[in-house]
Amino acid sequence: MVDIDGERLLTSLRTLRGFGATGSGVVRPTFSDADMAARRWLRHQMAAAGLDATIDGVGNVFGRSRNHGPALVIGSHSDTQPEGGWLDGAFGVMCAIEVARSFAEDATTAGLAIDTVAWSDEEGTYADFLGSRSFVGALSAADIRRANTAGETVAEALERVGLRDAARVGFESGRHLGYLEAHIEQGPRLEEGGRRIGVVTSIVGMRAMQIMFTGQQNHAGTTPMVRRRDAGVALFEYCVRLRARLEALAGPTTVWTIGNARLEPGAESIVPGSAWCSLQFRDPDDHVLDAIEAAVAHLAAEMTAEGPVEVSASLRRDRVPPAEMSVELRRHLIAAAEARVPGAWVEMPSAAAHDAMVLTGTLPCAMVFIPSIDGISHDFAEDSDDDDIVTGCQVLADAAASVLRG
Numbered sequence: 563m564v565d566i567d568g569e570r571l572l573t574s575l576r577t578l579r580g581f582g583a584t585g586s587g588v589v590r591p592t593f594s595d596a597d598m599a600a601r602r603w604l605r606h607q608m609a610a611a612g613l614d615a616t617i618d619g620v621g622n623v624f625g626r627s628r629n630h631g632p633a634l635v636i637g638s639h640s641d642t643q644p645e646g647g648w649l650d651g652a653f654g655v656m657c658a659i660e661v662a663r664s665f666a667e668d669a670t671t672a673g674l675a676i677d678t679v680a681w682s683d684e685e686g687t688y689a690d691f692l693g694s695r696s697f698v699g700a701l702s703a704a705d706i707r708r709a710n711t712a713g714e715t716v717a718e719a720l721e722r723v724g725l726r727d728a729a730r731v732g733f734e735s736g737r738h739l740g741y742l743e744a745h746i747e748q749g750p751r752l753e754e755g756g757r758r759i760g761v762v763t764s765i766v767g768m769r770a771m772q773i774m775f776t777g778q779q780n781h782a783g784t785t786p787m788v789r790r791r792d793a794g795v796a797l798f799e800y801c802v803r804l805r806a807r808l809e810a811l812a813g814p815t816t817v818w819t820i821g822n823a824r825l826e827p828g829a830e831s832i833v834p835g836s837a838w839c840s841l842q843f844r845d846p847d848d849h850v851l852d853a854i855e856a857a858v859a860h861l862a863a864e865m866t867a868e869g870p871v872e873v874s875a876s877l878r879r880d881r882v883p884p885a886e887m888s889v890e891l892r893r894h895l896i897a898a899a900e901a902r903v904p905g906a907w908v909e910m911p912s913a914a915a916h917d918a919m920v921l922t923g924t925l926p927c928a929m930v931f932i933p934s935i936d937g938i939s940h941d942f943a944e945d946s947d948d949d950d951i952v953t954g955c956q957v958l959a960d961a962a963a964s965v966l967r968g
């Protein structure tokens with residue numbers, strides 16, 4: 563087994579943190595000056611690891627090994643949320659580079675092919691998973707016209723940062739054996755369970771629905787209670803009844819969120835004539851998602867039949883199915899975890915979305931998690947223990963060597 567250089571990994575991560583550093587966090591949205599400066603630095607780091615490094619036509623930083631395949635693609639994303647932590651994505655990118663450079667330095671692994679990547683726009687500043695979708699050929703012309711909140715499109719941003727004419731890196735079927743990614747958990751389960759490593763079984767599926775309430779708008783003083791068709795009352799009652807039904811259907815990791823709601827016209831002296839709320843739910847099992855979707859529609863029909871307000875439910879966008887990680891690649895991660903931290907690893911679904919979700923339709927994928935302190939992420943307070951950072955990278959390196967040696 564090749565030992566990675568933990569101090570070098572931590573030093574590199576702290577340097578990457580400097581691009582867009584804001585307090586204890588990082589503000590490095592895709593195609594910002596800080597993001598592009600970080601990408602140029604990452605390209606340099608990949609080149610220094612002996613890889614043929616480029617920034618491609620959508621901003622992916624790709625380091626292609628000069629060794630013959632089969633190759634593993636290893637990486638994560640280097641962009642952040644509008645207010646991001648220093649490890650979300652950055653951890654996995656620096657792990658990939660550390661694996662590549664430690665393999666190159668050791669005679670027993672110097673012939674193995676590791677292609678490293680820092681994906682572009684995983685966080686969806688312009689278009690969700692821009693870089694990984696480009697890699698698997700799933701990017702449409704409409705995606706290139708997608709804009710950030712300032713109204714700049716992907717095409718305009720690529721022009722501005724000088725990448726308009728750069729070639730795009732893509733999946734090579736004869737070469738790329740699979741994809742590995744290390745990431746922080748971004749939740750509390752590993753820490754609460756006293757585990758050092760999580761091996762991801764699947765990335766949860768997600769559905770988003772809108773529930774509409776149609777009543778009768780009227781005067782809040784002159785309309786007797788018995789005559790009212792108050793859409794607001796129906797909305798609150800629906801949400802309370804839904805909670806009881808979803809608790810009965812939920813699996814151990816089901817989550818649901820009513821993240822937005824509105825009463826129309828939204829005035830103190832008007833009985834709301836209509837109302838709506840959003841409902842998002844996630845689970846690793848499509849059957850659970852089906853059951854929840856059916857329950858949401860059933861409750862709407864039930865309340866419409868009871869009256870006096872009509873309730874209807876519909877999907878807000880396409881269903882995102884759960885993405886299964888490769889059983890074969892997971893086996894290598896589990897063996898590596900058991901060797902490095904015996905008994906202190908666990909298999910778990912990822913409750914957050916990742917590039918592997920996009921890639922898994924094209925090549926086998928697996929992910930390894932390390933604990934997030936207090937389960938906090940997408941926040942300046944996001945952090946992990948140095949020991950966990952180094953252990954996560956080491957498990958990744960051991961698994962990569964084991965996969966490539968067959």
Ligand SMILES: [Zn+2]
Pocket residue numbers: 639650651684745
């Ligand atoms: Zn991330």
